[in-house]
Amino acid sequence: MTSTILDVRGVWKSFDDHPVLRGIDLEVEAHQAVVLIGASGSGKSTLLRCINGLETVDAGDVILDGDVDVTSFDTDLDIVRRRIGIVFQSYNLFPHMTVLDNIALAPCKVLGRGRAESAEQAKVLLARFGLESKSGEYPDRLSGGQAQRVAIIRALAMEPEIMLFDEITSALDPLLVGEVLDAVRELKAGGLTIVMATHEMTFARDVADQVCFLHDGVVLEQGPPAQIFGEPMQPQTQQFLSRLPH
C-alpha cells in the first residue's frame, strides 16, 4: 500500500521573462526516493525551492500529505518548512556557531525543545553519522564532506517528513562525494522520503525508486531507474544520458 505524500500539479515559475518551470507534475510516494536529473538550468533547483516555499510559484499547486497546499497564500510556510527539510549545494552552515549549535538551533527555537534536549538530540545524530568528534568545531574547520553531512543532520534534526537535496555533492572534492552519498543512502534505508536533484547517475541508479528527467521546465520522462537509464524513450533523455561521462 503506497500513499502520495507530495503532489506537484502544473507548477509554473519564471524569473522576469525567463520561464524556468512550465507546468511541472510530480508525485512522490512516502518512503520513496525520487531523483531529478537533467541539464543545468532545466529547473531542478527551482522545483525543489518551490516545494518548500522558498520560491513562490506563478501557477499550480504543491500538495503536502493530501491536505496542505504549499502554494496557497494562507499557508504558514514556517510550518511547511518544519515538515520539509532542504540541503543546499553550498552547505550554508551558520559560520558563527559550532556544529552542535548549528544543529540544535532550530529544534530549540522552532520546536520549543529545551536547550539541553536539543543538544542531546544533536549529539545522537552526529554519532549516527560518525561526526561526534566535530560537535565543538566551527564550520570553517570542516572538510566539504563533513560540512555537508552536518548540513544534512541540521535539516534532519527538525524530523521532517520529506527531505529535499539540491545537488548536495556538486561543490565537493570528488574524494568526499562518497561520504555524503552514504549519508543519503542511510536516510533512505531509514524510510525517509527523499527528493534529490543530482548529477551522480550511478548513485541515482542505485538508490532511486523513481527517476525524473527534467527538460526545459517539464518532466519529460519518468520511471524506475532501470527504465530511464536502460531504455530511455525520449530522444532528449537519450541525448542527455549519452553526453554524461561513464
Next chain:
Amino acid sequence: MSGLAPAPGEAVVYVDPARRARVRGRARRDALVGMASLLGFVLVVSVIVSSSPGWAAVQETFFNGQEFISTFPGLLDAFWLNVRIFLVAEPLILVIGLLVALARTLQSPIFLPIRVVATLYVDIFRGVPTILVIFLLGFGIPALRLQGMPKDAVFWGTAALVLSYGAYVAEVFRAGIDSVHPSQRMAARSLGLSMFQTNRHVVLPQAVRNVVPPLLNDFISLQKDTALVAVLGPIEVLRRAQIDASSSFNYTPYVGAALIFIALTIPMTRFADWIQSRSRGRRRAGGTS
C-alpha cells in the same frame, strides 16, 4: 643538493643555508635603510622648522614649558567632561544605530511609516554637519522654553552627538546586515525559523561581527568630536584651553589639549587595527568563530 631524502609522510622543512643567509642579509639591510631614511627625514624637517624666521615666536607661544605645566592639570580636569560625554553617548549611539538599521530592513507594508521615518532620520542627520546639529539643538530647544525640557548645554550637546553619530552608525550596521549572504537567511528560513528568529540568531550576530572595525573607527571619531560641545559653552577640554589661552595670550594649552586627545585616540586606533587584522587573518586561515 643533499642526500637527505625524507621518509614518506615525514614532515621535513628544508631551506638552502645559502638562500637563508641571503634572505636574512636583505632583511637586515632593509631595516637599516628604513631607519636612516626616517632619521634623515626628521632631521630635514626640524632644520626647516627651527630655521624658519618665526620659529622663536611660535616656540614661545605654542610650546611654552611654564605655561604647559601651569595649565595642563586644569585641562585634564576639564577632559573628564569629554570622557563622560563619550561614555554616555556611545552606548546610546549603538542602540539607536542598531534600531534604525533594523527598522530599515522591515518588509511588511504595515511598517512603512517606521521605514520612512528611519530613512528620513538617516538622510537628514548624515547630511547636516555635526557642529550645526549641536548649535540647533543646544540653542534652539532651550529657547522654546518648554515645560520640563532640560536647558543644560551638556545635555543638548550630547543629544546632538548621539543623533548625528546614530545616523552614521545605522548605516554601518545596515552595511553589516547587507554583508551577510542571502543564502544564510534562506538556510535559516528553510529550517522553519521565523523572520525575527532568523535576524536574531543568524543574521545579526554575523552582521555585528563584520562591522566591529568600522564601528571602532566611529568611536575614535566621536572621542574627538566631544570637543564640539565647546561651542555651547560648557567647560570641557577645548573650552578650558580657550579660556587659558585668552587669559595669557599663549596657545600652549591648545597643544596640551591636543596631546590629551592623542593620548586617548592612538591606543584606540591601534586596537582597531589589531581587531581588523585579526579578523582578516582568521578569515584567511579559515579559523574559528
